[in-house]
Amino acid sequence: MLNDRPSALGGTYADPTSATARIQFRRALTLAAMTLVMPGSAQLVQGNRRVGRIAIRVWLTVLALAAVFVLFALMDRQFVFGLATNATLLTLGRWVLVALALGWISLIVDAWRLGRPRELARPHLAISTVLHGALVVGTAAVLFFAAHTVSVMNGFTDTVFASTTVSKPHDGRYNVLLMGTDSGQDRSGMRPDSINVASIDADTGKAVLIGLPRNLENVPFPKGSPLRKQFPNGFDCDGCYLNAVNTWANDHADLFTTKEPGIDATMGAVEEITGLKLNYYALVNMKGFSRLIDAVGGVEINVRERTAIGGIGSPIRGYIEAGEQQLSGDKALWYARSRVENDDWSRMGRQKCVMNAMVRQLNPQKVLMNMQDIANSSSAMLHTSIPRQDLNVFMDLALKTKSQPISSVSLVPPVIYTGNPDYDKVRRLVSDAVGSSQRNAELQKAALVTAKLPLIEAGGETQKKDPRKANRSADLNETC
Template sequence: MSVASGLALTLGSATLWGLAHLWVGRRVTGALLMGIYVAIVTTTVSVFVNGRPELLSLIVQPDWLWAFTLGAILFAAATVAVVIRSYRLVRPESLSGPARYLSAFAVGLLCALVIAPMAYAARLAYLSQSVVASVFTASAVPIPVDPWKGRERLNILLVGADAAANRIGVRTDSMTVASIDTRTGATVLFGLPRNLENVPMPAGPPRTHFPYGFGGEPPYTPGMLNEVFQYAEEHPDMVPGVPDGRRGPMLLKKTISDFTGLDVTNYVMVDMFGFAKIIDAMGGVKVTIKAPIVYGRQNEGLIPPGTRKLSGEEALWFGRARTYSDDYVRMGRQKCLMNAVTKQADAVTVLKSFEKLADATAHAVSTDIPRELLPNLIELSEKVKSSKIKSFQFVPPLIDTGNPDYNLIKHKVAAILSRPADTSSATSGFAGTAQRHTGDDPATLDAVCG
């Protein structure tokens, strides 16, 4: 047998175990290796093609991630062993000198090519495990097999935190409650203005301290909803027995639960500047802009109208700029951006930029969602993606943020959620801004973006 033929059979054995063994007459060993290889490949392909939701639920579980890492390493090691053994079976016995070294080098290179993708897959699994462990905490109580049983809706508070060098603490300038139907995935986003005043506080120390609604620390702060988080962090007596870093989320969730009538069980907070890094890691986000948007602290940039892909910095200002607009138009853009990111963060995009996304997410996101609930949330998110996402904003003229009618807010929430859900697929279903819509019915947000 020639050197070329031997190397060709060795290469063939890397892509189909047992090929070289069959060639030299070792039929039992060759058939066994080939059967094992076909079974592994068939099972893997079947899982990726037919079990996507189940697979996604597994990759957020640390134990399974470690198992996948070990499996990738063992598969690579087994393939290398098969390649080396196959080469020894089919190499010409008369090889000597340069030909022997060159063929050995070729086999070594082939082994490296086999190891590289498996090593990369193992690294991705390790990074996934690190992100899950750093962002999500373990649950203090057991999670039921079906956590949605007897639970019609899941309400999660989505917070955009705007911290700055010239400001002490965190200001929650973007607050949205995502109310998800656990059966269909149909979702309503309730947008809460940052400048709601006299917010009624939950029973206990907060209401005792602020019997007529949240007042902040006059004359230093105006006493608006976006101050509740930081106030709780700075005043441990507001949420007794709760450690630093958890008081703010807990009081904000309870406060919003009370005046909306929603049982807000969890929160996800994204640092605004960290959000820009997440967008960059995705390769940008595509939105349709209806009117020019000025961005930058010195108004040094302009995002022109049209459908375009925004960088992280542009997306950040798209969601926070108020030049020539106001808080309520900005809220509409934030909902548009949230929807665009949700729709465009597909598996291919995530895989292509996984390392950057993992690093940005670990530094930008905080939450109290327990990691044990992640598999169920992954399955629910698949339903959300195939359903309409609607939005309702509590903005003027429906709600006067300086003197809000909190009973009206609670009534509106109940009325919207009592309507039959429309679960047909759609790219968006956002409510309009204050200038175009009073908030009585969810409608397409044509005034701000597409």
């Protein structure tokens, strides 16, 4: 042809202005698009048909499985979560994703070859090569990232949710003991600074958060507990508060037959205090919680009062000012634990604010894009008895809980005097709070309460607070 000229690769370059050159260029682009939309289609029409047929069958199988997955997700979300947390399926899925990535990349490279690059005009060859290269990089990035995410999730669940004991709901509710502690070489034993029970309706996800002061005295123990034999009238030794049960039991581990005497003893004490049968516990290292908040880009909180940073064994080094704030992990940790210029009751309320804010603001996009950092921080942060087999249940409940207001009952003065608690009254308050939550589970909608969590104290009544009141220590559930 008059418009063709020699190529450095041994063929001929077409003149880009000729009709033949434009047709060749469109063919190359079409083959690339076909491979992107349906891998193997380019080979089916232009290359090795056997390879094309295999690739298309694999692709259609993947699409069919994805459609079935979506259908099941709409019909039974808990079943899908079960598949997504199954160790065998996650391992298989990881290698399937790697294989798909390598196969798809090979098909894209072959589509570039089928486009006869030696016969393309120089500008068309450059565009085709860049386009195919971008498809290779994009496909590899997406599928290898997906494989890495699956691997991270599998490792995280293996590490954190290692328990194999499954607990069924009690009276239609899952009751989980939540404990927050600061670990460090300067601390003697492990005394939880934050002790709460999350009572969650197993069907609706409606939750009640029960806050227990760490300095509750004369803590009762259940029958059969070694602690009850040592303290038949309650935990009445010097400095023996609720948060010291863990340390005492660990220091006297020879009296127990369990692997975690401190946690088991604390769970038994909390069951006696609240009258609730606990299913699981989750122990959160507060420094790890700080790293988790940083991993998701901070947490937005309506700070109720100016709160000191530092001051616990060191000078105050700053303040978190009142108002809407985007808090980093370090500041959120200080907001949750500071008690320099206020007290334990105020701190309990702020801890609930931080927990509620994290529940509301975490979303699948944040989790997916920060999976590695979240897994690293969570592995260092969380120790729990929730087994991997129950992860699907709690993932489903978490989504239900997220869409509803969380009720709260706080066992603090003046309702409960921590120095000499009326535990019969405590159990009535808890029973009223849980009963109220069950009765209203079907009626309450998340949109009805967006700015204020209901406060359930003293018989389940919602109590109004005087905004002019100087001492706000008992006002634990004001807007966070």
